Amino acid sequence: MFETFNKDRYFIERKYHDPDAPFDPYKRMAYHGEGYDIDSGLDDEDIKRDLEAMKGRLSSLPHPVAKALAVAYVLEHQRLYVGEHDYFTGLYSLNRLANCVTSDVWSKQAQQKRSPELVERENLFNLSGAVDMWPDYDHVVPDWSALMRLGFKGVKERAASYREMREKESGLSESQRAFFDGIEIEYDAVIALIDRIYRLALTKSHEKAGAIAVCMRHLRDGAPTDIYEAMQLIYLYFLVSECVDAFQVRSLGNGLDATLWEFYRRDIDEGRYTRGEIKNLIAYFLMQWSAIGNYWGQPFYLGGTDRQGNTRINRLSYDIVDVYCRLGIYNPKIQIKYNKNIPPDFLNKVLDMIRKGQNCFVFCCEPGMIKAVMSYGATYDEAREMDIRGCYETGVRGNEVSSVSAYINAVKAVQYALSDGFDVGCGKQIGIKTGRAEEFKRFEDFYGAVLSQWSYLIETALSIAADFERFFAFVNPSSLYSATVETSLKNAADGYQGGVKFNNSSVLNCAFASMVNCVMAVKKFVYDNAGTTLPELCDALKNNWKGYESLQAEIRACPYKYGNGERETDLYAAMLARYFANKVNNRPNARGGVYKAFMHSAMMFVWQGKKTPATPDGRNSGDELSKNASPSPGTDKQGATALIRSAAGLIPALYPEGFCVDLMLHPSAVSGSDGFIAMKALLDTYMEHDGMAIQMNVFNAETLKDAQKHPEKYKNLQVRVCGWNVLWNHLSKAEQDAYIIRAEAER
Numbered sequence: 160m161f162e163t164f165n166k167d168r169y170f171i172e173r174k175y176h177d178p179d180a181p182f183d184p185y186k187r188m189a190y191h192g193e194g195y196d197i198d199s200g201l202d203d204e205d206i207k208r209d210l211e212a213m214k215g216r217l218s219s220l221p222h223p224v225a226k227a228l229a230v231a232y233v234l235e236h237q238r239l240y241v242g243e244h245d246y247f248t249g250l251y252s253l254n255r256l257a258n259c260v261t262s263d264v265w266s267k268q269a270q271q272k273r274s275p276e277l278v279e280r281e282n283l284f285n286l287s288g289a290v291d292m293w294p295d296y297d298h299v300v301p302d303w304s305a306l307m308r309l310g311f312k313g314v315k316e317r318a319a320s321y322r323e324m325r326e327k328e329s330g331l332s333e334s335q336r337a338f339f340d341g342i343e344i345e346y347d348a349v350i351a352l353i354d355r356i357y358r359l360a361l362t363k364s365h366e367k368a369g370a371i372a373v374c375m376r377h378l379r380d381g382a383p384t385d386i387y388e389a390m391q392l393i394y395l396y397f398l399v400s401e402c403v404d405a406f407q408v409r410s411l412g413n414g415l416d417a418t419l420w421e422f423y424r425r426d427i428d429e430g431r432y433t434r435g436e437i438k439n440l441i442a443y444f445l446m447q448w449s450a451i452g453n454y455w456g457q458p459f460y461l462g463g464t465d466r467q468g469n470t471r472i473n474r475l476s477y478d479i480v481d482v483y484c485r486l487g488i489y490n491p492k493i494q495i496k497y498n499k500n501i502p503p504d505f506l507n508k509v510l511d512m513i514r515k516g517q518n519c520f521v522f523c524c525e526p527g528m529i530k531a532v533m534s535y536g537a538t539y540d541e542a543r544e545m546d547i548r549g550c551y552e553t554g555v556r557g558n559e560v561s562s563v564s565a566y567i568n569a570v571k572a573v574q575y576a577l578s579d580g581f582d583v584g585c586g587k588q589i590g591i592k593t594g595r596a597e598e599f600k601r602f603e604d605f606y607g608a609v610l611s612q613w614s615y616l617i618e619t620a621l622s623i624a625a626d627f628e629r630f631f632a633f634v635n636p637s638s639l640y641s642a643t644v645e646t647s648l649k650n651a652a653d654g655y656q657g658g659v660k661f662n663n664s665s666v667l668n669c670a671f672a673s674m675v676n677c678v679m680a681v682k683k684f685v686y687d688n689a690g691t692t693l694p695e696l697c698d699a700l701k702n703n704w705k706g707y708e709s710l711q712a713e714i715r716a717c718p719y720k721y722g723n724g725e726r727e728t729d730l731y732a733a734m735l736a737r738y739f740a741n742k743v744n745n746r747p748n749a750r751g752g753v754y755k756a757f758m759h760s761a762m763m764f765v766w767q768g769k770k771t772p773a774t775p776d777g778r779n780s781g782d783e784l785s786k787n788a789s790p791s792p793g794t795d796k797q798g799a800t801a802l803i804r805s806a807a808g809l810i811p812a813l814y815p816e817g818f819c820v821d822l823m824l825h826p827s828a829v830s831g832s833d834g835f836i837a838m839k840a841l842l843d844t845y846m847e848h849d850g851m852a853i854q855m856n857v858f859n860a861e862t863l864k865d866a867q868k869h870p871e872k873y874k875n876l877q878v879r880v881c882g883w884n885v886l887w888n889h890l891s892k893a894e895q896d897a898y899i900i901r902a903e904a905e906r
């Protein structure tokens with residue numbers, strides 16, 4: 160089955176960058192690979208030079224039109240890839256070149272129109288690590304079903320029909336005309352790009368060129384006719400959207416197995432492809448994202464539940480997982496919609512891959528996630544059909560945009576309560592004045608100050624987000640995406656600025672467990688047991704615990720830590736989680752939607768940790784913070800069941816954008832047939848308590864220590880980080896140490 164692919168894999172791995180050279184996955188689009196036809200287009204610098212020459216003309220045009228013309232120029236002059244070693248095409252210039260004359264310029268203009276006071280506060284938040292904020296265009300899922308049914312040409316024609324209908328009924332405003340013009344220009348450019356690839360393929364004599372030419376001719380003229388063409392369409396849309404149009408595509412298909420199923424079934428039934436041939440094509444498809452090397456991983460999901468309550472896991476689901484297993488890759492990352500109806504053999508296949516080290520999977524529990532999506536106004540059917548976006552975010556299929564507005568560092572609320580709002584890291588007053596630490600005679604005084612500081616961070620972040628989100632479509636019109644969403648066409652409005660039904664924003668609760676542990680440490684050691692005073696504790700933090708090592712050791716050993724199922728700690732954790740959710744959920748945003756709470760940290764557990772001084776939970780300055788709904792490293796001493804009990808007590812559905820728990824399991828606990836039973840029991844317990852996302856690392860601390868000492872022996876060791884996978888050898892030593900500490904707790 161993989162004979163041809165195995166011969167070609169070496170070349171696909173070099174299609175986007177040289178894997179043997181230094182590579183920064185955060186800047187993955189800035190690299191160039193091998194195999195592109197040098198005569199088919201220009202290099203980056205030539206394209207950017209020509210774009211600069213267009214700048215004056217573009218400046219007088221409405222933004223959707225100006226951006227569409229810039230995107231069209233980039234697509235028209237891209238170098239192309241029709242290689243003998245790949246069934247999938249390629250674009251040479253991936254680094255969002257059109258931005259230099261569009262969104263980069265307009266972002267500065269928007270900044271001038273914003274509130275100076277809020278801009279200053281945003282800058283201070285970002286500087287201090289209290290709240291990280293920026294306009295987010297990186298959580299987009301188009302309506303893949305429309306693209307599969309209509310193709311690029313059909314999507315363009317549907318937009319034209321809505322334009323004509325509105326023009327006849329009420330006429331078009333200037334902004335509405337620009338909206339439809341932008342769509343027409345961009346889709347014409349995509350179709351022209353496909354025609355260029357088709358014509359280039361006709362000039363090639365290698366074996367794959369004929370298949371590529373037929374595929375491109377069909378995609379140029381209409382909708383995909385088989386599974387290969389459907390996968391090529393997904394890949395082409397991804398390349399244009401993420402790498403040229405500057406909207407990151409955060410799911411491949413509305414369920415990859417569901418989106419491709421009818422093509423798969425028909426191709427096999429009609430003898431167009433054998434099952435083995437389709438598996439071979441899937442291998443080429445999946446390797447595109449492995450080779451691109453996005454640090455965050457490229458997501459897609461499998462499974463789900465139909466209207467009759469039956470699983471959507473099908474033969475293709477098995478084939479995708481089987482191919483992925485055979486490839487031994489860790490990107491793309493795979494979300495599994497989990498419910499009681501999931502086939503046991505499929506579940507066991509995935510669990511076996513996880514315990515063998517393929518940690519690319521996250522389980523998204525449908526019952527809890529459905530409740531979460533319904534909480535902001537979706538119907539049951541809309542919630543059941545939801546897309547999983549990004550790491551494990553929810554989203555109403557084909558009718559929701561949800562951008563990340565703010566990453567709020569909960570531990571900063573504790574720090575500011577102890578410092579009267581002064582940030583010792585950046586030397587500025589970031590929080591509000593809530594009183595000096597020595598004035599807090601009762602725990603209630605300290606706790607009230609923490610909540611006041613947290614409330615201030617949340618409320619100010621929402622004000623800042625409302626200030627910059629009103630410029631989303633001004634800065635980066637979403638013509639390519641908006642055309643796929645019928646609601647946006649009906650409204651004649653950009654999908655990112657009120658065009659879709661749910662135009663939402665999310666606010667992330669970062670370092671939550673660290674906050675809980677800090678609050679409980681102060682309660683137990685200052686107020687309940689009088690083991691220290693608040694001024695003494697503040698002095699210990701100021702000195703990064705130097706001279707206070709015994710107190711630090713006592714606090715670290717204290718059992719009142721989130722994730723252990725301890726009653727009092729879990730009560731405070733539940734109330735703090737509810738406090739944040741109540742502050743955020745269903746508050747109106749600036750785009751006609753609402754804010755949604757999100758229990759997720761992304762890389763902030765490291766990045767904000769570096770900006771956070773020593774904390775009352777015994778953590779040293781600069782160390783990482785807790786992530787997601789998971790415990791701080793090494794503090795969950797009572798096992799996975801206790802952690803799930805603690806997490807379930809937070810009421811996951813209060814976090815409608817997403818809620819994830821990271822499990823660390825020892826290999827001995829999940830080995831053999833009993834291991835399947837144990838892993839499934841954990842999943843079912845979490846699901847039965849309305850848990851949402853849950854992901855697993857199966858590690859032995861001794862193995863990790865050996866991998867740290869001998870990285871050359873562990874080149875393929877995978878780690879599930881926060882909502883994505885990386886290789887162990889790509890982690891910093893500090894990050895590796897945190898995994899070792901947590902793995903030691905699972906002995």
